[in-house]
Amino acid sequence: MRLISTLTRALCGAGFALPAWALDLALPVDCTLGETCYIQQYFDHDPSAAWGDFTCGTLAYDGHDGTDFAVPTRAAMESGVAVLASAAGTVAGIRDGVEDFAPKVDGKECGNGVVIDHGGGWQTQYCHMRMGSVRVKVGDAVDQGTPLGLIGQSGMAEFPHVHLAVRKDGVEVDPFAPSTSNTCDMSRADVARDDLWGPQITYQAGGIIGAGFATAVPEFEAIKSGLSSPASLPAASPALVLWVYLFGAKAGDAMVFEISGPAGRIMAERVVIEKNQALLFRAVGRKMRATGWPEGAYAGTARLMRGASELGSTAVTLTITP
Ligand SMILES: [Zn+2]
Numbered sequence: 001m002r003l004i005s006t007l008t009r010a011l012c013g014a015g016f017a018l019p020a021w022a023l024d025l026a027l028p029v030d031c032t033l034g035e036t037c038y039i040q041q042y043f044d045h046d047p048s049a050a051w052g053d054f055t056c057g058t059l060a061y062d063g064h065d066g067t068d069f070a071v072p073t074r075a076a077m078e079s080g081v082a083v084l085a086s087a088a089g090t091v092a093g094i095r096d097g098v099e100d101f102a103p104k105v106d107g108k109e110c111g112n113g114v115v116i117d118h119g120g121g122w123q124t125q126y127c128h129m130r131m132g133s134v135r136v137k138v139g140d141a142v143d144q145g146t147p148l149g150l151i152g153q154s155g156m157a158e159f160p161h162v163h164l165a166v167r168k169d170g171v172e173v174d175p176f177a178p179s180t181s182n183t184c185d186m187s188r189a190d191v192a193r194d195d196l197w198g199p200q201i202t203y204q205a206g207g208i209i210g211a212g213f214a215t216a217v218p219e220f221e222a223i224k225s226g227l228s229s230p231a232s233l234p235a236a237s238p239a240l241v242l243w244v245y246l247f248g249a250k251a252g253d254a255m256v257f258e259i260s261g262p263a264g265r266i267m268a269e270r271v272v273i274e275k276n277q278a279l280l281f282r283a284v285g286r287k288m289r290a291t292g293w294p295e296g297a298y299a300g301t302a303r304l305m306r307g308a309s310e311l312g313s314t315a316v317t318l319t320i321t322p
Pocket of ligand 1: 164
């Protein structure tokens with residue numbers, strides 16, 4: 001356990017007892033990060049009214065004391081994505097019966113949730129689970145990976161996700177950087193780079209979580225619900241629009257779009273993102289010419305750029321039919 005020495009150094013200074021053992025956490029969700037789910041918000045390491053994740057990135061908000069593992073759409077949530085115990089332990093508390101998508105109720109910000117005691121002063125808590133999905137009860141012994149219920153959007157939640165809080169002796173710690181909860185300056189000599197994850201989790205600063213063709217600029221609500229891209233559209237479609245759904249965009253990032261058809265490139269456009277946004281969408285397109293869209297195969301690509309580096313890319317295809 002490489003963590004013990006660093007925790008000892010950090011926590012003793014803060015008045016903590018030496019941890020008897022450290023946790024090895026596994027992903028608390030049954031999905032693939034970067035493919036079917038992603039991390040929307042990390043633990044806030046900025047002690048001021050501003051915020052910053054452990055890398056000094058923007059994926060946090062002021063006072064956020066956990067990690068939000070999100071699925072991209074309501075449709076993905078409704079398909080049923082399991083919340084899993086991050087480590088073995090005993091169920092110390094549960095709540096169910098809080099409606100999804102309902103306004104938050106004071107004192108029930110966590111929504112439907114589960115608390116697991118791991119011994120040694122360690123606890124994990126799982127919040128915003130789907131109403132009626134909690135499948136463990138207080139006193140149950142769970143293993144790492146035991147299903148606890150499903151990802152939902154209950155309590156204080158603006159998108160479908162599970163909020164994982166990790167506590168040592170009642171104090172929240174960041175599983176990505178447990179010894180440095182009040183700084184994100186990883187260049188400091190006294191800042192350890194250890195984390196509580198067994199299997200490594202790669203930090204993703206932002207990315208593309210959905211894309212598609214449409215005949216008009218879609219409503220954001222439709223995208224968040226799970227709008228899909230049509231396999232085909234008629235030649236008389238009034239416009240050809242390529243939309244992309246993003247997380248973690250920063251001011252100055254750029255979306256680079258390209259649409260091509262049977263006769264070659266139809267458009268290429270670079271759209272600069274003007275402000276930091278946790279969740280957003282952008283769309284570009286062209287109106288139909290009088291003759292209609294040529295029949296055949298179309299392709300759209302979108303790349304999210306931060307300076308010279310590409311944070312994510314996606315490609316969608318479409319057939320124009322008579
Ligand atoms: Zn959260």
